[in-house]
Amino acid sequence: MTRVAVLRMEGTNNEQDMHRAFAEAGGDPAYVHIKQLTDRVPETQQVDLLDYDVLALPGGFSAGDYVRAGAIFAARLEAQAGEALQAFHEDERPIVGVCNGFQVLVELGLLPGDDGDEAAEPEAALTMNASDHYECRPSLLEASETNCPFLEPYEGEDAVVFPSAHAEGRLELPRVEDLDELADRGQVAFRYTGPEGSSEYPWNPNGSPGDVAALTDPTGTVLGIMPHPDRAVHAWQHPDWTRGRDPEARGDGLALFEAIVDHAGGA
């Protein structure tokens, strides 16, 4: 079975959402506290990241997000398990971050990721929503053509609904043209859209340029997504399910977790 490490620290509060999503998708998820990657816990509790096939960074407010969202989690991960993480990534094992997890992946520099020209500058940031406050609302998402194998079930399909719930989800890149380059390389995974095609607020809940909701890295094995596929695993979790959806049916997010589990299992 595909072993999934659902990484947590103080303030990651969506680990249950992530854990259940991977379990529903047929994976074998386990909670791993970031301290378990170090020797600061008794030996029996220590964990080797490389024993896992997938690394999942759940949403929440790691360390409170009192500085830039995800910055402390990223710094701690780098400092305490940097080598293991690098090995994990080089081995092209899937790394997925949702919401705060996406922010962590950006802070780590894994997203949008190194395109070969060793830039010393930070490559991107996820910053305060254009509305200047937290936004909890459903988002309609359209998958783009990507290099990311987990996105396959969504490419060319109808838009899907994942709930958004974040305050800092607006993508900022050093240069405007960077966005086009990312898109050209197939690194834009999902974009916000609206029921009539217009992504005007509130459909793009945070004002991200190009309506970007999710990114992958150049290898296609790292995925960061702002809305929550982990909260749309069952139809009954969809906010409009009473309008004709069978509550027992699959939710729009399940296929993503299945694809990750399959990909990692087959790798």
Add this chain to the structure above:
Amino acid sequence: MTVPDGVLAPVRSDAYDEGEVQTVRLLEAPIEDVQQASDEIGWGFAPAELAAIKDHFEQLGRNPRLIEIEALAQGWSEHCCYKTSRPVLREHVFGIEDDDVLLRQDAGLLAFDDDHVYALRIESHNHPSAIEPYGGAATGVGGILRDIACMGCQPVALADQLYFGPPDTPQDEVPGGIKHPVYLTNGVVSGISDYGNRVGIPNLAGSVHFHEDYTSNCLVNVGCVGIGERDNIIESASGDPGSVWLLAGGKTGRDGIHGVTFASQELDEDSEEQVPAVQLGDPITKEPLLHACLECIEADLVEGMKDLGGGGLSCAVGEMCEEAGVGADIELSEVHCKAEGMRPWEIWVSESQERMMISVSPENLDAVREILDMWDVECVELGEATEDEQITARWHGEPIFELGPEFVYEGPEVDRPSQAPEEPDPGPAPRAPEAWDKALVEVLGHDNVACRAPLLRQYDHTVRASTVVEPWVGELNSDGHADATVVKPLPDSWQGLAIAAGLNPALTAIDPYRGSLAAIDELARNLACAGARPDAIADCLNFPNPEKPEGMWKLERSAEALGEGARALEIPFASGNVSLYNESHAGAVPATPSLLGVGIVEDVRDTATSDLKGGDIVVVGRTTAEFGGSVYSQTREAGGEVPDVDLDALTRSVEAVVSAVEDGRVSAVHDPSEGGLAAALAEMAFGGDTGFQVDLTQVHPEPAAAMFAETPTRWVLETDEADELITDLEEAGLHAQRIGETREGDLVFDHGGDRLAALDPDTAYEAWHEGLTRSLGGDQA
């Protein structure tokens, strides 16, 4: 602060520095001087209470130490011992269907299924929020989460009921020393948003009301619902003698000192000086503390647990001892402090947040420490439980607090005089408007009707991935309103918890009795909409100064109605909180009994929502031309009588509506509240992104009553089997009629052959959806 000379005297000891411990010379100093000290320092003792304390220490043959007096000030405050409300509640609301309540401590516990319980509680954070809205509200969320967790339950939903002055209050009409309602509203919502979202518990129910009587005293009531396993229920009690007192969580500081005595007096122009009484919140200490505590409970390592709330260590230790019939021996110099040089009395009564008192058997201590360490939660051993029923607190080994828990923590009761105010003239009922379209737009945009999304979409409703019905229903981002939200707390069961709030203070402001009955009615209606039978209520009673006979009268009348209503529906009050003294130099709050209700949804797949989907529209219940407290009356500057509730009809119709939902006979259901039938229908259309045509002739012969009266015990149903459903409802002795149907296009209201209003959906939606954004000044933050 001038404390008369000779009241306080230092205690000399080799164990600590001079000045660290003081005696109150109660036995020798003139009683007037001690009374003056009590007033100046903020102990808040009434003369009779001081005399009782003096008696007690005369029997002990010694003077009290300052720490003992401070503990008594806390323990005997209204906030801690409910000295005024206890006798009133005993007469009216205690004892309803008590068998259903498994445990009643920091929160009430009730059966969910054979293996699980749910917990609920709501409490006030009024005074702190009035002074410091962001921090006050945030720590309110923190406190309520700990109340649920310390019973061994995982919080699954937050709910808050908020009351502010009208947003359009001119600045020069805001009384001195009081903050503007817009500032308070935004601050409180940000506080709840920032804290609740950080701890990852969805915010799923509640209400925001604006009323002029809250301008000088805003109210912030925060509730929580949790789920737990029967086997893991933890009592707020110490373990057997020898059990260790383990204090876990954040450090103890000077923040939150005198919080409960501050909460037990009126606000005044100088209340700003009370900022030290507001606790500071830290969700990122809280979040791991909750994880760690629940993990310890899960591993069966804990004897008892109690959250440190009002009264701090003193109350937590005292109440845990009292509950278990044991004593305690505690060393206060072990406590981790935020500040250097904190006095022992400050440590004993500080209400610093994010702390939990855990009672642990010595053999489990290492295992508990290991779990706390994993989450980086600090803990210290303070001492152990003892055989004798005496609490001893020490400072560097010397006993400085030696009292029995009963004397300190049971507190006195007082029987206060009550007096009805002069019967107010209800004023004339409003007349029919000249332009119905305009009147409807005005009602839809009213601050108490308009869409709540600009404020409440700042709360996370979907975290924990267990939300079946969010506060918003219908088409995506339409912001159609749910009457009750539904949570599916267990992954392997379709059984759900419906959560709803009830209270319209515009009604209680005029008539505390009928308004409180209406609150019970609204709560039951909201839950029934989700297909849930009301199962338990938690109440938070916010009232003015009870030392004024009129304030006491409001409390009594309200309690009477709550008792009658709950008894008729056979729903117990599982937990309660009372906040008095919500009064300032500029006025008093209306009777404000916030009700948080939980109902059981047998199968969440059968629940219903309010958005129209297509079908016939049926109204259940009778409409009367009583407009007292209605939004329509307010927009016309008129009055009217507050309607009464027929509790027998309510009981029967709740059952009928729940059955109709469970049996899948309705496609949409909503209950008319503020704005009456017209607003209810419009909200249903907004969620469904559609229109309707209704004829209200049979609802009431007066068109204004048919449109806008806020008569209780009514529902709007949408169904494909109107005739059969109406027959069945009539057979159950209920009044039901088909009034029209859902259809694309305008919102059309006919009456007596006339077209009253035909509003295009965009105009109607804009009036409703942007109402609060307009009132609160742009986009909210």
